[in-house]
Amino acid sequence: METTMNMPRLGPAHESLKAFVGDWTGTEELAASPWAPASTARADCEYRLALNGFAVIQHYRQRREDGSEFLGHNVFTADPATGETLWYGFDSYGFPPESAARGTWAGATLTxxxxxxxxxxxxxxxxxxxxxxxxxxxxxxxxxxxSPFLRARYTRKDQ
Structure with missing residues (x-):
């Protein structure tokens, strides 16, 4: 007996993620945290479509007023079983992702x-x-x- 696996298909969450694709730059206001004091930072975010549309990959670089830097490499995709958006994040603090962040879209906002x-x-x-x-x-x-931690506004670099 031959068994064929049902492969995931691109869905609405994948389509919605395309709105991020591009290069962004902006300012971030950060509250004090266990990792750093309150500050203002500049950040660049590069989002790229990957894996035939099944993922969007983000490279993130934050530069704080004191000269310190925070880096991130993030992968966004969709759970084929639930349709939820999944986010796997790796960063320069070194904590590996325990599990994916999960969320949904409400209009143009991903939470x-x-x-x-x-x-x-x-x-x-x-x-x-x-x-x-x-x-x-x-x-x-x-x-x-x-509690509020970050408030950021970025603009597309190509505009």
Missing amino acids: LEKRTARGVARHRLTPDGGTLTHEIDVRMGENPEY
């Missing part, structure tokens, strides 16, 4: 939740033509309340 032993980060990314906003709120440890 993702990343859960780790350190807490929960809720990301809201909204691409709007030549502007991309990214907001992160965090809930650390046993604290039941979310």
